[in-house]
Amino acid sequence: RIVYLNGDYLPEEEAKVSVFDRGFLMADGVYEVTSVLDGKLLEFEGHLKRLERSLSELDMDKPEGFDDLLEIHRELVKRNDVEQGGVYLQITRGAADRDFVYPKDAKPTLVLFTQSKPLLDTPAAANGISVIFADDIRWGRRDIKTVQLLYPSMCKMMAKAAGADDAWLVEDGFVTEGSSNNAYIVKGNKIITRGLSNDILHGITRASLLKYASEAQMEIEERNFTPDEARDADEAFISSASTFVMPVVKVDGSVIGDGTPGAVSKRLREIYVDESRKRAI
Numbered sequence: 117r118i119v120y121l122n123g124d125y126l127p128e129e130e131a132k133v134s135v136f137d138r139g140f141l142m143a144d145g146v147y148e149v150t151s152v153l154d155g156k157l158l159e160f161e162g163h164l165k166r167l168e169r170s171l172s173e174l175d176m177d178k179p180e181g182f183d184d185l186l187e188i189h190r191e192l193v194k195r196n197d198v199e200q201g202g203v204y205l206q207i208t209r210g211a212a213d214r215d216f217v218y219p220k221d222a223k224p225t226l227v228l229f230t231q232s233k234p235l236l237d238t239p240a241a242a243n244g245i246s247v248i249f250a251d252d253i254r255w256g257r258r259d260i261k262t263v264q265l266l267y268p269s270m271c272k273m274m275a276k277a278a279g280a281d282d283a284w285l286v287e288d289g290f291v292t293e294g295s296s297n298n299a300y301i302v303k304g305n306k307i308i309t310r311g312l313s314n315d316i317l318h319g320i321t322r323a324s325l326l327k328y329a330s331e332a333q334m335e336i337e338e339r340n341f342t343p344d345e346a347r348d349a350d351e352a353f354i355s356s357a358s359t360f361v362m363p364v365v366k367v368d369g370s371v372i373g374d375g376t377p378g379a380v381s382k383r384l385r386e387i388y389v390d391e392s393r394k395r396a397i
C-alpha cells in the first residue's frame with residue numbers, strides 16, 4: 117500500500133513518524149474518514165470543513181499540503197486502486213519535546229492512507245446490527261474529531277463480549293450517539309435523533325441524510341431520546357461515513373420490529389447511497 121506522509125507518497129513500510137509526535141504521546145491530533153464508492157470520494161467538502169473546524173478548536177496549524185487535500189485523496193485512491201473503501205486522514209500537532217503546553221514551532225504531521233473494503237453489500241447492511249448500551253464517559257468536546265478513541269474502542273469490545281456489534285452511549289438518561297456513529301430511532305413515521313451540541317460528533321452523513329430525508333417529505337424530530345424509547349422503537353439505525361445508514365435490529369437484547377431491517381431505514385439507506393453517489397467527486 118502507498119501512503120502519504122508530509123508531502124511524500126511512500127510504501128507503507130517506509131512511512132515513519134517521530135516517537136516525539138504529540139499524536140503518539142498525547143493523542144494530540146484530529147482525523148477524518150472519507151468513503152470511496154466507484155473509485156470516487158463521498159462528501160469530501162463536508163469532511164474538509166469539519167477538519168478545519170477541529171483544527172481551529174484545538175489551535176492547531178494547518179499542515180503543509182492542506183490546500184492540496186483533494187488531489188492527495190484522489191492520488192492515493194488511484195495509486196492503491198480503491199474501488200470501494202475509505203481514505204483515512206490524520207493531522208497531529210507534530211513532534212516536540214514532551215510537555216503539556218502546546219509547542220510554539222512544531223510542524224504538524226499529515227498522514228493519509230486508504231483501506232479497500234466492501235461498503236455496499238455487506239451482511240450487516242442486509243441483516244442489520246445489534247447494539248448494547250454503555251455509559252458515555254467520554255470527554256465533553258465530542259464535536260471535535262480527535263484521535264482519542266480508546267473508550268469507543270473499549271465499547272466495541274464490550275459489545276463483542278456481549279454478543280452484539282456496537283454500543284450506543286448513554287448520558288444523563290439519554291442516548292448521545294453510537295461509539296463511532298450517530299444514533300436514530302423511528303416511531304410511527306418520525307425519525308428521531310439527538311440535536312447537535314458538544315455532546316456528539318456532528319456527523320457529515322447525519323447532515324446530508326437529514327437533508328435528503330426532509331426533501332423526501334419524511335418527518336424528523338431532533339431531540340434527546342431515552343434507552344427505553346430505543347428498546348420500544350419501531351425501527352432503529354445508525355449513520356456514519358463508512359456505514360452510510362445501517363439498520364439496527366436489536367437494542368440491549370430487545371428485538372426491534374420483526375428483527376429485520378425496517379422500511380424507513382432501508383429507504384433512507386437507498387436515498388443516501390443514491391444521492392451521495394451522484395455527488396461523489
Ligand code: PMP
Nearest residue numbers: 296297298317319320321356357
Ligand atoms: N459519532 C462518532 C463518535 C463518530 O466517531 C462518527 C464517525 N467517525 C460519527 C458520529 C459519524 O460521523 P460521520 O457521518 O461524519 O462519519
